[in-house]
Amino acid sequence: MTQIVRGVAQLRRITQGWRRAGDLVGVVPTMGALHDGHLSLVRAAQAECDRVIVTLFINPRQFNNPEDFAKYPRTEAADAAILAPLSADVLFVPDAAEIYPPGHVSAVTVGGVSGPLEGAHRPGHFDGVATVVAMLFNMTQADRAYFGEKDWQQLQVVRRMVADLQMPVQVVPCPSVRDPDGLAMSSRNQRLSAAARAQAATIPAVLFDAAGRIGAGGDVAQVLDAARARLEGAGLGPVEYLALRDAETLGEAQPGRGARLLLAVWLDGVRLIDNVAV
Known part of the structure; x- marks a missing residue:
């Protein structure tokens, strides 16, 4: 049964216990509205790790368009139900104040790979992505992190950040999952x-x-x-x-x-x- 955790302190207590037991920990970062593409990442993590954390946080700092942020699907109850059959160990669902408490001003910027394409059309987007992913890596203390190839540039940004900052986490890319007509799930x-x-x-x-x-x-x-x-x-x-x-x-x-x-x-x-x- 998947345990729902909302606080960083509780999450760290859980992961510290896993580490003492020598468990390998995987994390699947998501913004919710889960579909089969997300579930394929969870299955990949479960195949390689002893413990799996799925994070669900709609990160306001990666939306350069407030209207897009407002319209993004918020479906926590449905997400938990979709995830239940897979029995991931933890569903981490923090609120914005837990991730960005008052006074939070630090950010992570990844140069080079973040500049073209999405970076040019969505200024600040990858700063928001890199910052929250770095924080989730610290919070979960995961050994492996699973990302879909559909967000290809995001995947390369995270890889570059992990390499440059020598983070002790392995980034695992997973193939895009497509509907029968070929459309990438999103x-x-x-x-x-x-x-x-x-x-x-x-x-x-x-x-x-x-x-x-x-x-x-x-x-x-x-x-x-x-x-x-x-x-x-x-x-x-x-x-x-x-x-x-x-x-x-x-x-x-x-x-x-x-x-x-x-x-x-x-x-x-x-x-x-x-x-x-x-």
Whole structure:
């Protein structure tokens, strides 16, 4: 049975006991509105760790748009019910005052990898992500942390932070989980109308097609222009970015290195992101 914990002090008492017993601890950081993608991370953690903590905190500091923060799904009771069959050890559900008590002014900034794409379109977003993830690592004292590849740039930011600050936690990437029509699972998908949800299947279709064409030697600029036109022709847009980038640094893609095709697009008033390997 999953124990719900709301305070940092209680969480630390629990994790200290686990450590004394020699248990390996995994953490799955989430903002709730859980779906099968999150559950796949929990299962991955359970397969490798003795104890698993799922965190649920809608972090206000990573929202550069107050309206987006206000609209983000808040479904704690449903999340707990979805998580129950997996029997994670702890569901950590702090409130904002627990994470950011009065007087809290410190922040973590990760340079380089955080700058383009999401960083350019959402100023301050990755400062908020890095800060809360660093705090959750400290609070949970986890040995391993599980992140989905759907938020590819976020994954690279966290990896860079852990490496630069020599944090004693292993970041474990897990493949994106997709619906039968290919759309990457996301909490934001809940906000799409039925018609928009049907349109959204165009996103993975276009991405995988473009990645295949580039991988086969197609001209990158021409392929991306055609992909953008296809998305807009299907009623999606605006397209904030559609870019081929180095998979690790998020800089310009280099021959002979791993590359990633990344996209951010608006649909039905909802901003969706996705990425595929090239």
